[in-house]
Amino acid sequence: MAAVRRGGTSLVLSSLLLQMLFYVNGVYYIFYFLATLTMIVYKSQVFSYPDDFLAPDLLVLFIMAILEVPRLYFGSKGNLTEEEAPLGLSLALTLGSVVLAVYFLVWQTYVLRADVILNALLLSTYGLESGLKVMAIAAFVS
Template identity: 80%
Template structure:
């Protein structure tokens, strides 16, 4: 990901969180894999199982809404951490809550849940949890 220049030069003793930055980067790469794998599984399930037509659209809509949320969530997380700004990091944290809700939907309430769905969503939820903890810690460091 390419972030625009903020005009701020890093100071010695910078408060930005390197673990958070690494996790955001890894989570961005993992989400691409997650999206493609989940989309492939939804297509597979719609072909192999008797997938009710009324339920295919909501499952796909949740997946695409999650992808739309992921872009600003990651961008604001990167930007907030690098510029040591609480507001973008807080907004990213708020978007993470929305992503968690959509992830839980795909884990528990989509029409068919395969073991691969459980595994993919468990990894994503774990990453969201760790990332959220690091964001709260970074915000606390920026405020103080």
């Protein structure tokens, strides 16, 4: 962590709450990915899931997983090093993740109640994380 010296005291600007949220979000996303993948397989077996829609739903899920890794990495790196560029990049990647989560909440072929719960929780953590990122970036810039 970088510290700013002002008047003989060290001032740490990185956010502990944001760092903890990165960790929790990383663990939750593993659960989210596995649960969503399981539900897609379940829906393809139980419902008349059109074959033309199965591949795009799986593709979106895997793109979302690939996007999650740099999103968490840059966010954590930016917060710990107190640099606004990686944190800003993480914020931009979060917007992409939000769009994909909304896809699973609203636009996928079949939306189960479990999908709604999983995505609502994911979107809530994204919202909280984004607000903390903006506050951290503002603290780093000032």
